[in-house]
Amino acid sequence: AQSVSQHNHHVILSEAASLELGCNYSYGGTVNLFWYVQYPGQHLQLLLKYFSGDPLVKGIKGFEAEFIKSKFSFNLRKPSVQWSDTAEYFCAVSSEAGTALIFGKGTTLSVSS
Amino acid sequence: DGGITQSPKYLFRKEGQNVTLSCEQNLNHDAMYWYRQDPGQGLRLIYYSQIVNDFQKGDIAEGYSVSREKKESFPLTVTSAQKNPTAFYLCASSRSQETQYFGPGTRLLVL
Numbered sequence: 001a002q003s004v005s006q007h008n009h010h011v012i013l014s015e016a017a018s019l020e021l022g023c024n025y026s027y028g029g030t031v032n033l034f035w036y037v038q039y040p041g042q043h044l045q046l047l048l049k050y051f052s053g054d055p056l057v058k059g060i061k062g063f064e065a066e067f068i069k070s071k072f073s074f075n076l077r078k079p080s081v082q083w084s085d086t087a088e089y090f091c092a093v094s095s096e097a098g099t100a101l102i103f104g105k106g107t108t109l110s111v112s113s
Numbered sequence: 114d115g116g117i118t119q120s121p122k123y124l125f126r127k128e129g130q131n132v133t134l135s136c137e138q139n140l141n142h143d144a145m146y147w148y149r150q151d152p153g154q155g156l157r158l159i160y161y162s163q164i165v166n167d168f169q170k171g172d173i174a175e176g177y178s179v180s181r182e183k184k185e186s187f188p189l190t191v192t193s194a195q196k197n198p199t200a201f202y203l204c205a206s207s208r209s210q211e212t213q214y215f216g217p218g219t220r221l222l223v224l
Contacts, residue, residue, distance in 0.1 A: 004155075009153070043217050044156075044215040044218075045215075046212055046214070049212055090156065100158050100171060101146075101158070103155040103157070104155055105154055106155050
């Protein structure tokens with residue numbers, strides 16, 4: 001069965017620090033990869049996605065993620081975080097054959113100003 | 114204004130009671146989904162539907178039921194068989210096999 005692992009449960013950073021959130025998945029076939037963000041009191045929103053092509057994808061608000069097929073990873077990065085990036089971040093995977101998403105357990109990011 | 118609406122925002126269930134959560138979308142999406150979110154657990158799939166009058170169980174379907182009589186609507190019933198229903202319930206929709214978009218959620222609490 002597919003699974004998604006997010007290594008960091010809670011990350012605490014100061015403003016302007018760099019961010020990297022780890023995500024690994026277990027599935028041998030072709031996958032679609034997503035990062036979603038849930039700001040306090042708001043909808044779950046799509047941050048970025050990878051379907052095919054350039055493995056380095058850019059999303060909203062200065063976020064990017066790199067798909068490394070050999071490592072089954074899709075880590076999220078941002079060079080300089082802001083207080084407004086405080087949120088919960090979810091990595092998700094769907095297989096080529098199915099439509100449902102498998103989510104990681106989420107990483108809570110707290111940014112202090 | 115296109116989007117996904119879920120109602121109510123908060124729902125209280127008494128023991129032994131069935132309750133129904135509403136999900137409506139006007140995005141003309143074929144597929145709709147229900148997820149359950151628990152703290153520290155991420156989102157887990159309850160049911161999904163790719164077309165009208167058809168739906169499939171997800172990983173945690175026990176104690177839940179759904180219907181898909183209209184393309185726009187995918188209501189979720191939490192039955193009395195669901196022994197631990199307290200959670201945040203999220204509905205999503207997508208074009209077939211494309212990005213899923215989420216509604217604002219319903220928080221279900223047990224009295």
